[in-house]
Amino acid sequence: xxxxxxxxxxxxxTPARIALGRTGASLPTDEVLRFxxxxxxxxxxxxTPFDADGVAAEVESLGFATLRVSSAAPARDIYLxxxxxxxxxxxxxxxxxxxxxxxxxxxxxxxxxxxxSAAIHAQTKPFLAAFKPFIAQQGxxxxxxxxxxxxxxxxxDEVGAxxxxxxxxxxxxxxxxxxxPDSLGLYLTFDPQVGRTDAERNCxxxxxxxxxxxxxxxxxxxxxxxxxxxxxxxGVDLKDESDLLLEQGRAPKLLDxx
Amino acid sequence: xAYVHRIGAKSFVFxxxxxxxxxxxxxxxxxxxxxxxxxxxxxxxxxxxxxAEVPLKAxxxxxxxxxxxxxxxxxILDSHDGAAFAPVSAxxxxxFRDFLLSHEATSQVxxxxxxxxxxxxxxxxxxxxxxxxxxxxxxxxxxxxxFRNTIGLPxxxxxxxxxxxxxxDAAGVSAAILDGLLYGCGDAVIGINPASDSLPVIDxxxxxxxxxxxxxxxxxxxxxxTHVTTSIGLMERGAPVDLVFQSIAxxxxxxxxxxxxxxxxxxxxxxxRALKRGTVGQNAMYFETGQGSALSxxxxxxxxQQTLEARAYGVARAFNPLLVNTVVGFIGPEYxxxxxxxxxxxxxxHFCGKLLGVPLGVDVCYTNHAEADQDDMDTLLTxxxxxxxxxxxxxxxxxxxxxxxxxxxFHDALYIRELLGLKRAPEFEAWLERxxxxxxxxxxxxADARHxxxxxxxxxxx
Numbered sequence: 001x002x003x004x005x006x007x008x009x010x011x012x013x014t015p016a017r018i019a020l021g022r023t024g025a026s027l028p029t030d031e032v033l034r035f036x037x038x039x040x041x042x043x044x045x046x047x048t049p050f051d052a053d054g055v056a057a058e059v060e061s062l063g064f065a066t067l068r069v070s071s072a073a074p075a076r077d078i079y080l081x082x083x084x085x086x087x088x089x090x091x092x093x094x095x096x097x098x099x100x101x102x103x104x105x106x107x108x109x110x111x112x113x114x115x116x117s118a119a120i121h122a123q124t125k126p127f128l129a130a131f132k133p134f135i136a137q138q139g140x141x142x143x144x145x146x147x148x149x150x151x152x153x154x155x156x157d158e159v160g161a162x163x164x165x166x167x168x169x170x171x172x173x174x175x176x177x178x179x180x181p182d183s184l185g186l187y188l189t190f191d192p193q194v195g196r197t198d199a200e201r202n203c204x205x206x207x208x209x210x211x212x213x214x215x216x217x218x219x220x221x222x223x224x225x226x227x228x229x230x231x232x233x234x235g236v237d238l239k240d241e242s243d244l245l246l247e248q249g250r251a252p253k254l255l256d257x258x
Numbered sequence: 259x260a261y262v263h264r265i266g267a268k269s270f271v272f273x274x275x276x277x278x279x280x281x282x283x284x285x286x287x288x289x290x291x292x293x294x295x296x297x298x299x300x301x302x303x304x305x306x307x308x309x310a311e312v313p314l315k316a317x318x319x320x321x322x323x324x325x326x327x328x329x330x331x332x333x334i335l336d337s338h339d340g341a342a343f344a345p346v347s348a349x350x351x352x353x354f355r356d357f358l359l360s361h362e363a364t365s366q367v368x369x370x371x372x373x374x375x376x377x378x379x380x381x382x383x384x385x386x387x388x389x390x391x392x393x394x395x396x397x398x399x400x401x402x403x404x405f406r407n408t409i410g411l412p413x414x415x416x417x418x419x420x421x422x423x424x425x426x427d428a429a430g431v432s433a434a435i436l437d438g439l440l441y442g443c444g445d446a447v448i449g450i451n452p453a454s455d456s457l458p459v460i461d462x463x464x465x466x467x468x469x470x471x472x473x474x475x476x477x478x479x480x481x482x483x484t485h486v487t488t489s490i491g492l493m494e495r496g497a498p499v500d501l502v503f504q505s506i507a508x509x510x511x512x513x514x515x516x517x518x519x520x521x522x523x524x525x526x527x528x529x530x531r532a533l534k535r536g537t538v539g540q541n542a543m544y545f546e547t548g549q550g551s552a553l554s555x556x557x558x559x560x561x562x563q564q565t566l567e568a569r570a571y572g573v574a575r576a577f578n579p580l581l582v583n584t585v586v587g588f589i590g591p592e593y594x595x596x597x598x599x600x601x602x603x604x605x606x607x608h609f610c611g612k613l614l615g616v617p618l619g620v621d622v623c624y625t626n627h628a629e630a631d632q633d634d635m636d637t638l639l640t641x642x643x644x645x646x647x648x649x650x651x652x653x654x655x656x657x658x659x660x661x662x663x664x665x666x667x668f669h670d671a672l673y674i675r676e677l678l679g680l681k682r683a684p685e686f687e688a689w690l691e692r693x694x695x696x697x698x699x700x701x702x703x704x705a706d707a708r709h710x711x712x713x714x715x716x717x718x719x720x
Contacts, residue, residue: 005440006706007436013429016423016430016653017657022672027655031655035632035656038657046627083291084291176626177626177657180662
């Protein structure tokens with residue numbers, strides 16, 4: 001009954017759902033259910049409650065201090081309708097950060113649930129483990145890692161400003177795709193201030209075991225931070241040249257002296 | 259000028275036409291986000307009742323976005339055709355709805371009327387129309403465009419073959435093109451959203467598509483959906499550009515946030531036409547739009563997102579495009595929250611575009627953080643098929659692995675053809691038959707492992 005497509009071998013060239021076969025004009029049962037499962041997983045990634053305690057414990061196990069904040073969005077459904085609330089701290093969290101701020105630092109690290117708490121749960125610890133050696137090598141001064149719930153990317157601007165950071169690095173759960181429900185994004189903003197636009201940030205996307213590896217992402221981020229602090233800029237004018245430094249296509253373990 | 263409507267003892271006051279339009283709009287999250295939506299269900303209907311009594315002429319004298327500071331408003335009002343408008347010039351918005359649904363409003367009458375209508379007029383009437391009204395009137399509109407085939411003929415629906423790949427890999431893109439062609443899709447355009455904005459990468463994608471189209475003499479056109487200035491640069495370098503793409507919006511400020519203005523669109527259109535790559539016509543522009551883009555850019559002037567979307571079609575029609583599509587559910591739940599809002603918006607956008615004389619297709623789609631699923635897409639696709647949509651998207655398995663959203667698939671296109679008897683663009687339909695991909699009548703033939711397209715892609719991928 002099912003007409004199979006004789007070009008299934010081409011599937012090795014693309015993650016796209018090609019050569020699915022058909023029954024009449026329609027998808028075979030297996031494919032309808034496979035798609036439904038992928039969509040269910042992506043939906044769950046959006047709606048899985050953020051385990052801030054668990055993430056904080058993992059981050060602390062790597063030797064980082066942590067702080068907990070939440071955005072002005074009180075609930076997930078409001079968060080989805082009101083991106084403006086996810087970009088601002090709650091009054092309580094603003095007070096927390098203001099009280100916690102000490103001397104100026106080089107970097108504020110923010111871990112934000114974004115649109116996929118599943119991504120944060122899965123990728124935060126292995127990514128930070130890969131990134132930590134670069135912090136030590138470069139001698140960057142860090143504020144405690146801020147674990148932020150109900151957060152959008154721009155929340156990092158207010159966090160970074162309150163913690164007197166020269167630059168803010170925000171790890172965020174990216175909008176889940178059907179074939180990538182747990183993808184981490186990294187946003188770097190020099191001189192974080194409320195009102196920064198996305199054109200003033202650099203983004204490293206698709207960080208996950210099947211996408212950009214933790215080692216490559218950590219190297220790329222470290223390269224961007226060093227250049228941002230040196231050139232005092234992020235965004236469209238800071239072009240990614242880190243690929244030029246790969247050794248046989250692989251990221252070096254540390255930055256060179258350059 | 260303030261508008262007032264009384265229901266019993268209650269008075270509803272609307273400060274001006276744009277407030278009245280916003281409050282008359284069927285509920286959606288984007289207008290709520292902007293703080294311009296009706297506060298209650300009753301206020302929403304009061305605004306519709308009030309809007310129904312507004313003369314169409316009011317839209318020629320009361321600009322919703324200031325004429326002095328917005329070139330889209332100037333384009334709309336300066337190009338308004340008073341003679342074409344004459345037959346409906348005495349009507350109110352409510353009369354206009356009745357007229358559109360009447361048997362007197364034939365396809366020819368609506369065609370002749372289009373240059374006399376402004377986006378604000380069609381947006382206004384859409385707000386007091388139910389879904390069935392939007393479907394019935396859109397079905398009567400005829401918009402036919404041509405490049406290497408003929409798109410928009412009655413009883414046809416075209417499909418954009420969208421073979422995106424997360425790293426623009428040539429073999430991956432080719433595999434998806436093959437999949438689409440062998441499923442009978444690709445008459446609207448073979449159109450790639452590139453992951454990269456690097457010129458050499460885009461140039462390579464253009465050549466890849468040009469080679470397939472030339473080698474197999476496919477009566478269709480290609481497009482890489484990159485910025486208009488990038489396409490202009492590529493044409494200067496001699497790249498094989500068929501259609502010039504651009505995302506557009508309904509205000510000057512929102513267009514500026516896309517890095518464009520009307521002048522650069524004109525440059526792109528002129529450059530594409532000058533190449534004369536079309537064989538049966540020279541409609542050489544491809545535009546995408548979507549409700550919420552102006553609000554997203556902070557350039558909405560307090561005007562509701564559906565009206566601004568219609569104004570984007572006003573921009574599009576000035577450049578005689580081959581294709582225009584709304585990407586209706588792509589922008590996210592803060593603009594269209596759920597399946598119900600996406601379905602309504604898709605029908606509105608299609609109606610407004612068609613009534614303005616624009617070849618409107620719809621990317622029937624949603625993201626994973628919206629309250630929607632493939633059942634909602636089936637519903638919208640079926641309604642749009644009934645409404646005579648110009649084209650839809652065809653994506654392998656409905657899963658765009660580059661843009662991370664779900665649209666319609668090659669199978670979905672087969673479904674709607676099977677259900678409603680919709681044909682492809684005639685030149686493309688004949689090609690499929692010639693290539694032994696379809697049988698007479700348009701149904702797919704069993705796939706043959708020795709098909710020359712398979713050999714070609716295998717050779718290219720090796």
